[in-house]
Amino acid sequence: MTKKILFTFLLFLTTIAFSQNxxxxxxxxxxxxxxxxxxxxxxxxxxxxxxxxxxxxxxxxxxxxxxxxxxxxxxxxxxxxxxxxxxxxxxxxxxxxxxxxxxxxxxxxxxxxxxxxxxxxxxxxxxxxxxxxxxxxxxxxxxxxxxxxxxxxxxxxxxxxxxKSDQTNLSYREILYPYMSDFYMKLGIQLIFGAKVDEPATRxxxxxxxxxxxxxxxxxxxxxxxxxxxxxQVNQAKIPFNWLNSIYSLLLVVVILVLLNKKWIKISHFIFAGVLGLFFSLVGLYSLHEEILWNYNILLFNPLLLIFAWYYKKENHQKTLLLGKIILAMLLVYLAYMTTKIHLQIVWPFIVLHFYWIGKIVLQIKRSKQSTSF
CATH class of the missing domain: 3.90.1720 (endopeptidase fold (from Nostoc punctiforme))
Incomplete structure (x- = not known):
């Protein structure tokens, strides 16, 4: 056994020397x-x-x-x-x-x-x-x-x-986008990417x-x-459309959540969105990947939603109202920034849901305050 190992090692060294010279x-x-x-x-x-x-x-x-x-x-x-x-x-x-x-x-x-x-x-x-x-x-x-x-x-x-690249009129994100056929994988990747992938594709x-x-x-x-x-040359079978792995399944879930209109569902979603935003923030600090730094998607999946959910659950109207206004303002900034970004077409259901739910909560608190003041 030892002789075989020695022979293999010597053969490996000989191959290295031969291939390099x-x-x-x-x-x-x-x-x-x-x-x-x-x-x-x-x-x-x-x-x-x-x-x-x-x-x-x-x-x-x-x-x-x-x-x-x-x-x-x-x-x-x-x-x-x-x-x-x-x-x-x-x-x-x-x-x-x-x-x-x-x-x-x-x-x-x-x-x-x-x-x-x-x-x-x-x-x-x-x-x-x-x-x-x-x-x-x-x-x-x-x-x-x-x-x-x-x-x-x-x-x-x-x-x-x-x-060199001749597509500097496109961003890295725009070049990458068509390659992602799996909807939920595309959604996850687009959300974790930060500002670097929106730069012109010079590389x-x-x-x-x-x-x-x-x-x-x-x-x-x-x-x-x-x-x-x-x-x-290969013959790749055409993958049939799968509505479960598409934006339509996401829209269906959003519609069901809105129709159910349960407080615990809203709180659960705000906690999920806040934790996701917290993850985006922390992984950007931890990771050496420049592609996930300065992730503006935390304006949509906002860590402040965790605090908002807490005050909303405790029915602290004053602080819920204040945080709601701050989060809505951040959502407006996010929407304005996203108008030129290609992944707006897959994240818009979350934008609509957050505007609807948080906006509705803010309006309800305002109306209750107005009614009690009379």
Whole structure:
């Protein structure tokens, strides 16, 4: 057993040394692989890989900057905090292909118009990254992921930032929005995102946006894309509309809550909304993810609703009235700010519900005060 382990270790070291020192032939090719979307949360935006082929050297490998380890201690906590370590891996193209074929996800290949010197330099840099401390990087949703790492690598090889976003007229939120097909997942993600995702999308951070940018990129008057082909075509079954996972089910719940018109239901909702707002506030302070900082959605899911619910339950009319007016004023500010935001179309039921319930409570207290003054 010990001999087998020693042999495997020596073979591993030999492979490292060989892969880092080998020079590719002039027939070598570099391609960007764009992989299709998957149902899992980590695959819902697709994936980017780098393929290097050299038939003369019998090399056909894919480098992947999107690897992570589920067995990392406190995985969820570190992901939320924003210090989870991702790493680069590499493996044979055929294994990569079969993996995506099994997941029923397409692969689009774009061969790059690079010189043999640039291809060799990229190959050496990628191998160095795999077998050095450069292997690990701290994942950031927009600024550092499997796509941005590849974008930066290719721009470094060609010597200038030729590959860049051409959608700066859109915000990151507007680019992300169409990718989210699951309504309640979309709602949750849109609510936890803060002000950063409303900034102009100057960073290429999604695989398909990168693919489209590559097709338009020119380097010194020449197209960077040499060829473009779909090397794995899949037939994805059309997902039937599910009203339970749509805005219609949310509207139905809101209508039922309003029709029931029970005080305990209102209090329960205000507590839920307040706790959610408190979570948005605290996670923004705890996390290193810039995407969830300065979350203005706390104007809708307002932590003050917790205090409002308490005074409303205790029938402290004076303080309920004061807090109600403050929360309504914040809701007006939120609504005015949201008129230019794409996710207004999925959060408006909560806006309407809060305006209706809190406004009604405020008016009832005012009327009761007026009637007792006569």
């Amino acid at each position: 080998i020079l590719l032939s002039e027939k070598a090719k570099v391609s960007i692989l764009t992989c299709g979307l998957g149902p899992e949360s980590y695959a819902m935006y697709g994936h980017t890989g780098i393929r290097i082929q050299d038939q003369l050297q019998h090399i056909d490998v894919v480098y992947n900057y999107g690897a992570f380890d589920f067995s990392t201690p406190n995985f969820i906590g570190r992901f939320i905090k924003g210090d989870l370590q991702y790493f680069v891996t590499y493996g044979s193209f055929i294994d990569f292909y079969y993996n995506y074929q099994a997941e029923n996800r397409e692969i689009i290949e774009q061969e790059l118009n690079l010189t043999p010197l640039q291809i060799n330099s990229l190959y050496q840099q990628l191998n160095y990254a795999v077998y050095s401390d450069e292997r690990f990087y701290t994942y950031k949703f927009i600024d550092r992921n499997c796509t941005t790492m590849v974008v930066d690598k290719i721009n470094k090889i060609i010597g200038q930032e030729f590959i 290429l951070f999604l695989p398909y946006e990168f693919k489209n940018a590559l097709s338009k990129t020119q380097v010194n008057g020449n197209n960077l894309e040499k060829s473009n082909s779909k090397i794995l």
